[in-house]
Amino acid sequence: MRFPFPLPPALFALALVLGLGGACEDKHVGRTCELGTTAMGGTSGSSVATISSPALECPSRICILPATTSGNTANTGPLCTATCESNDDCDGEGGPKGDATDRHCENGFVCMWPTTVGPFCCMKMCVCRDFVTEPMGGFQLPKDCQSGSSTCQNVH
Secondary structure, X not given: OOOOOOOOHHHHHHHHHXXXXXXXXOOOOOXXXXXXXXXXXXXXXXXXOEEEOOOOOOOOOOEEEOOOOOOOOOOOOOEEOOEOOOHHHOOOOEOOOOOOXXXXXXXXXXXXXXXXXXXXOOOOEEEEOOOOOOOOOOOOOOHHHOOOOXXXXXXX
């Protein structure tokens, strides 16, 4: 099929870029998931983060029940997470506030380091704010994750 007029190359390139790369991948941060184990301290968090992989229901294959520092877990359960660089990478699925039967995150997500040990040590991940209180100025790199003083395999 031929068009009655030629398509300008710049317009063709723009259409190609928008058609192939104009959408962001939905990582389903915040989708409920199964840890495959009983979390230490119960189902709504403790002082120990529980991370399970592979979690097949999560596009990232990572399910997390973070350690709670806020004391306000709002009955939030384990959720799909993904690696991140900033809070902008953590746009996630939320649930209605105050619904005791809903296990989704109520207060949005933050990009932080949920653990400094194990295979996910020092990896920034999206964590539900129901579990953590973000300090003024945001979360800072934990000392255990600083280059030169870390034994974590993810620190270079």
